[in-house]
Amino acid sequence: MTELLSAKNLTVFRGERCLFHNLSFALNAGESLLIQGANGSGKTTLLRAVAGLLDLEEGEIRWRGFSTLAHRQAFHGEMAWFAHSVGFKSDLTLLENLRFESGLRSTSMGRLSAVLDKLGLTSLTQLPFRALSAGQQRRVGLARMLLANAQLWLMDEPLTNLDTAGQDLVVNLITEHLQGGGACMLASHQAVGLNSDMQRIVLQ
Amino acid sequence: MTEPANPTLWQGFAAVVKRDLLLAYKRPGDMLNPLFFFAMVSTLFPLAIGPAGDQLKLLGPGVVWVAALLSVLLSLNSMYLSDLEDGSLDQLILSPQPLPLIALGKTVAHWLVSGFPLVLVSPLIAITYQMPTETIGVMVVTLTLGTISLSLLGSVGAALTVGLSRGNALLSLLVLPLAMPVLIFGARTVALAAADDAVSAGVYFLAAYCMLALSFAPFAAAAALKISNE
Numbered sequence: 001m002t003e004l005l006s007a008k009n010l011t012v013f014r015g016e017r018c019l020f021h022n023l024s025f026a027l028n029a030g031e032s033l034l035i036q037g038a039n040g041s042g043k044t045t046l047l048r049a050v051a052g053l054l055d056l057e058e059g060e061i062r063w064r065g066f067s068t069l070a071h072r073q074a075f076h077g078e079m080a081w082f083a084h085s086v087g088f089k090s091d092l093t094l095l096e097n098l099r100f101e102s103g104l105r106s107t108s109m110g111r112l113s114a115v116l117d118k119l120g121l122t123s124l125t126q127l128p129f130r131a132l133s134a135g136q137q138r139r140v141g142l143a144r145m146l147l148a149n150a151q152l153w154l155m156d157e158p159l160t161n162l163d164t165a166g167q168d169l170v171v172n173l174i175t176e177h178l179q180g181g182g183a184c185m186l187a188s189h190q191a192v193g194l195n196s197d198m199q200r201i202v203l204q
Numbered sequence: 205m206t207e208p209a210n211p212t213l214w215q216g217f218a219a220v221v222k223r224d225l226l227l228a229y230k231r232p233g234d235m236l237n238p239l240f241f242f243a244m245v246s247t248l249f250p251l252a253i254g255p256a257g258d259q260l261k262l263l264g265p266g267v268v269w270v271a272a273l274l275s276v277l278l279s280l281n282s283m284y285l286s287d288l289e290d291g292s293l294d295q296l297i298l299s300p301q302p303l304p305l306i307a308l309g310k311t312v313a314h315w316l317v318s319g320f321p322l323v324l325v326s327p328l329i330a331i332t333y334q335m336p337t338e339t340i341g342v343m344v345v346t347l348t349l350g351t352i353s354l355s356l357l358g359s360v361g362a363a364l365t366v367g368l369s370r371g372n373a374l375l376s377l378l379v380l381p382l383a384m385p386v387l388i389f390g391a392r393t394v395a396l397a398a399a400d401d402a403v404s405a406g407v408y409f410l411a412a413y414c415m416l417a418l419s420f421a422p423f424a425a426a427a428a429l430k431i432s433n434e
Contacts, residue, residue, distance in 0.1 A: 051298055081294060102219070103211050103222075106300075
């Protein structure tokens with residue numbers, strides 16, 4: 001198995017408080033990692049640190065064996081980020097928002113209609129993003145992940161705001177992604193209905 | 205399945221500019237606000253001071269430049285604010301495109317919706333100050349160079365203060381000292397033109413300052429954005 005992501009001795013402080021210290025993990029192709037912990041235990045912080053949004057106090061993160069700091073662009077080109085605030089402009093339509101992505105990263109716009117169909121968004125493409133419900137907005141975020149050709153998915157509370165069908169959909173998408181040789185790291189306080197061979201990190 | 209190639213730097217830059225212009229188009233109020241401010245301040249002065257021609261000619265360049273500076277400052281605060289609030293900033297930072305390029309794209313869009321309309325309107329304002337035609341030409345050139353510099357310098361300040369509540373006052377404090385050379389040289393050059401003196405030195409200085417800002421500001425703004433978004 002190819003090792004995709006590895007983290008060694010991560011230490012992150014928020015202000016004076018040490019959220020985690022000497023945390024190490026590795027993620028191979030086809031594997032997923034679930035970060036669990038109470039509110040405020042640093043789940044999101046860990047994800048943001050791995051993504052490169054936060055500076056590490058100590059430690060190193062490697063993607064395919066290369067430091068993510070030194071090879072930021074290569075890493076970000078293969079990574080997709082899905083968080084609480086989905087990161088779309090509320091004044092633009094769903095389609096305009098997704099088109100913008102294709103200027104930023106490698107995006108398969110050819111699969112657009114298939115992806116929208118899968119997520120049940122086909123009839124909403126001309127609506128401004130603000131007119132969508134919270135759950136629909138999350139689905140657009142999922143559409144971005146599917147269109148981006150990312151090996152690594154970083155997902156913060158992926159099940160928030162989604163109905164049961166949507167939650168099943170997320171689980172299916174993650175399973176498909178893993179079967180396709182991708183890797184996934186997610187933070188959730190809900191039990192994600194994935195197969196039990198998921199790695200786990202429990203933050204105190 | 206063949207994977208589509210990564211978009212080029214130019215595509216990334218163009219996408220950012222296009223998105224911000226589209227956003228401005230969908231919210232024309234945000235764009236017109238600084239322009240109205242500029243037009244109002246500079247048309248109120250002749251009303252308050254009186255229509256005496258000599259006085260207006262003397263005050264004109266200074267008033268127009270101060271109004272332009274303040275109106276650009278007014279529009280800076282919102283530059284990165286909505287991106288931070290809706291999570292777009294995370295996505296921009298995490299994109300494989302270089303962040304300075306994205307910051308430059310946002311700055312160019314900012315100038316196109318705030319500085320450029322102001323330059324277009326300024327000849328009309330100049331007429332109310334009884335400026336001769338040659339002076340108006342100099343004013344348009346200096347305002348173009350000056351507002352580009354201000355947008356660039358402002359993008360650094362806006363990036364530094366984007367996460368702060370009441371960042372607006374701090375933003376003005378940060379940007380104003382750097383904007384002083386632009387104001388001084390801009391207003392003086394127009395005044396010199398009105399007095400039929402040589403203006404090329406002032407124009408060259410503004411152009412040099414603009415180039416300096418262009419080469420440093422995107423990198424500084426990118427670094428500041430990363431810190432603000434932590």
